[in-house]
Amino acid sequence: MTDNHQYETPAEGTLDWDEPLNRNFERIDTDVEIRDTDASRSNYAAKAGAKFLATDTGNVYLGDGGSWSQLGTIGSGGSSGDGSGDGVFSLLLAGNVVAIGKNNTSPRAVDPAGTDTPIQDALDIVAAAGGGEVRLPTGVVEETGPIRPYEETQILGLGVEISKVAITDRDADGILFDRDSGVSRVRLDGFALNGPAGTGPTGVAIHHTNRDTQDLFVGRLLFWGWNNSVYRVDEGVGPFQCRHEQITIYECDAGDQDGLFEFRSWYGPANWFGTIAAYPSATVTGNNTTVFFSRGGTQTVDYLTMGGSAGIAIDQTWDSVVEFGNVHWEPTTNPTNPPAIVRLRGHGTAVIDSVKHVTGVADYVYELGYDDYNGRGPGRKLLGPYIELGAAADIAENVVNLSYPVDPAEPSLYQGSPDDVSVTHNQGSTGGLRALGTAGTGF
Template sequence: MCPERTDVDDPRRRSVLRASLAAAITGSTAGCASILDVDDANGGDRTVSEGASIEGGAFAALRDGRVVAVAAGIGGAAFDPTATATPVQDALDAVDAVGGGRVYLPPTTVTEAGPVRPHPNTGLYGCGMNVSVIHVRSSGTDGVRFDRDESVQRVALDGFELRGPGVRKDTGVAIHYVDATDDPANDPADVHVGRLYCRQWGNSVLRVEEGVGPFQCRYDFLRADDCDAGAAGALLDWRSEYGPANHFGTVVAYPNARASGAPTTVLRQAGGELAFEDVSVGGTAGTLVEQTDGRLRAGRLHWEPESQPATPEALVRLAGSGVTHVADVVVDTGTVPYVYELASGFGNKHLVPPGATRGTVTGNVVRVNGRGERGSRSWYYGVRDDVTVSLGVPNEGRLRVLGDAGVGLA
C-alpha cells in the first residue's frame, strides 16, 4: 500500500515549497525564467539562439543529472537525486503547489524510492525513451500510481523509460490506476502518454482496478521489454467495468517468463471502451486478447512469439455483448489451435479472417465455444469452413458467416 501524501495540501507546506523553490531558482538554476533563458554577462536575461552553448540555467541542471521543475511565475527549480530519495515526486509537488507545470528529467538514470503520483495539470518529460530513466528499485512499489482522492486530469508522461526492480523481484505495476474517489466524475481523465518505455517489471505494465474508470486517455507509443506478467492477469489489465474513450496507438511488447515460467497474456478486458491501432508482440507472449466484456476496436494484432512456455487455446478470446471489431490478426510465428474463440454470452463481434501466416494454426480460424447472447448478432467475414462449433452449442443464428455475401461489381 502507498500512503497518501497529504502534506503538500497543507497551506504551510505550500508556503515552504514556494520558499524552497525560490531558493532553488537562485542557487541551482541561476535565476532562469524558463528552460530556454540564461543570464547574460550584464546580468540581464537573454533568449538562447539555436546552437548556442549554454553554461547555466536549467539546461546545465539537466546536464548535471538534476530533475528540473518549471511553472508559471516561478521559473525553474532543480532537485538533486543525491539529496532526496524522491526527486521526481518532489518536483511534481513543487509545480502543483503553484497550480501546475512541467517536470523535466535529465539524460541519465534517476532513482525514485516510491511511486510517482501525478497531480492535475502536470507533465513529466524526458530526453528520450532510451536516454532518461526513472528507476524504481523498491520491491512491491508501483512506477506511476493514480490514487489521489481528487480529480487528476490533464497529465502528460512522455519520452522516458520507467524501469522496475527486475522480474525476479516482487514488483508493483508500472502504471497503476486504483479506486480512490467516490464519484466516477473524479476518476483520472485526459492522461496523455507520448512515448513510454517500460522495462523489468514482474507484473502488469498497465492495470486499471475495479471501481475506477479512466476516461479520454491516450497512449501514443507504449513499449514493454523484459517484463513478466505470466503470474499476473495480463500485461495490459483492464479490470474495471467502465472507462470510456481510451485510445492506444502502437503497443510493442517482448515479455519473458524468467520468473513465472508462464506466457504473458497481452490484454485482459472486463469493460470500458478501448481502441488499439497496432499491437506487435514477441518474446513469451501468449493470448493476445482475453475479453469478458466492454467495447474494443483493434486494428492490427501481430503475434510473433520467440518461445512458448504453453500454447494458448486461442489468440483472441471474446465474450460479452460489447461491440468489438478486430480488423487483422497476424500469426507470424508459433503454434495456436484457433485464432478466435467466441465464449458463452458473446454478441456484437465483428471478425476479419487473418491473411497468410507463417505460424501454425492447428485447429481452425474460429471456434464457437458457447451460446451467443439472446437477441444479438455477430459477424465473421470469412467462409463457413473457417468456423468450428463446439459440441453442444445449438445453432441459433447468432454468429453470421458472410462468406461471399454481397454483389460483385468489379
C-alpha cells in the same frame, strides 16, 4: 574500473586485453563531447546519449540513436538558473531533475543524489506553484516510488533510451493515480520507466487505483523489468478520454496476472492507444503473458504488436467495448500454446480489423465463448480476416472456435470462409455467428 565512468582497466598480464580496451573506446566515443561547427553535425554518428556542441552557434545537441536533437544553447544565461531555456538546459546537463512551475520565477533543480524521491519532490514543487513541468536529465534517475502526479503536471524526458526512471522499491508502483480528488490533464512522455526486475513480484508500472483519471496524455514510454501488469485500472475506477501514443514493453512478466494491460473496471469511456509493442518474458512465472485484458469501459488500440512470451493477445469479458486495428502476433518463447490469439467472451462489442500471424502456435485464432463473470454468451463481435505469414506460424485446430452459442439478437460476423469455423459446443445452432465467405453461413 575507473571511478567516474567505470571504464575497464585490465590487470597486468591479462590475456586478450584488446577486448576490454575496445569496449572502452566504444563507450568513449559516446561519452566524450563532440565539438565542431553546426553545419558539420551530420558528419558524426548520433549515438544514443552522445553530446554535440556547435562551436559557432553554441547549440547543444543530444543523440537519440538516429538523429541529433537540440537540447539548448550555451549563452550568457546558460548558468544563471533563471527562467530562460538556457537555465533549464544547464540544470539538466548537470544531471538534475528540473521543476518548472507556473508561478515560480525560475526553474528549481532537484539533485537525485540528495533524495530518494527526486521526481516526486519536483512534482510537489510544481504542484505548489499551480502546475507545470518536471524535466528529466539524461541517464538513470532512481526513485523509491510510487510517483504520484498532480493535476496539470507533466513528466518529460529526452527520449526512452536517454532518460530513464528506475523504481527501486519492489512493492511500489511506478506511476500511481490515487488522489482523492482524481487527476486531470497529466502528460507523460519521452522516458523509460524501469521496474526492479529480478525474480520476485513487483508493483505495477502505471496504476489507476482511486477516483477517475481524465485527459491523461502518454506520448512515448518504455517499460522494462516489471514482474506484474504494466498498466492496470482497478475495479471501480474509470479513467476516461486518455490517449497513449506509443508504449513499448520489454522483459516484463505478467504470466500470473490477467494481462500486461488490465482494465478491471466496468466503466471508463474513450480511451485510446496508438501503438502497443509488447515483448514479455516468462522467466519469473514460467507462463505465457496475456497482453490486453478488458472487463469494461471503452478501449481503442490502432496497432497491437507482440513477440516474446505473448500468449493470448486480447482477452475481452463482460461488457467492455474494444476496437483493435492490426493485431500482429509473433511470439518466440511461449512455454505453452494459448487456446486462442483473440478471446472474446460476453456481450460487449468487439471489433478486430485483422490478425497477422508470423510465428508461434495457437489452438485457434478467435474464440467466442461464455463469460463466467456475468453469465452471458458471446455477442456483437466483428472478426476481421486472419493472415498467416511464414512456415513458423501454425494454428493447431481452426481459425474460429465457437465454444458457446451466439445470441441471434446480438449477432456476430466473421470475414472468412465457413470452413474456418469449428463449433465445439453441443447446444445447437442459433445462427448468431455468420461467416461472410460465399455470401454468409450461419452457426
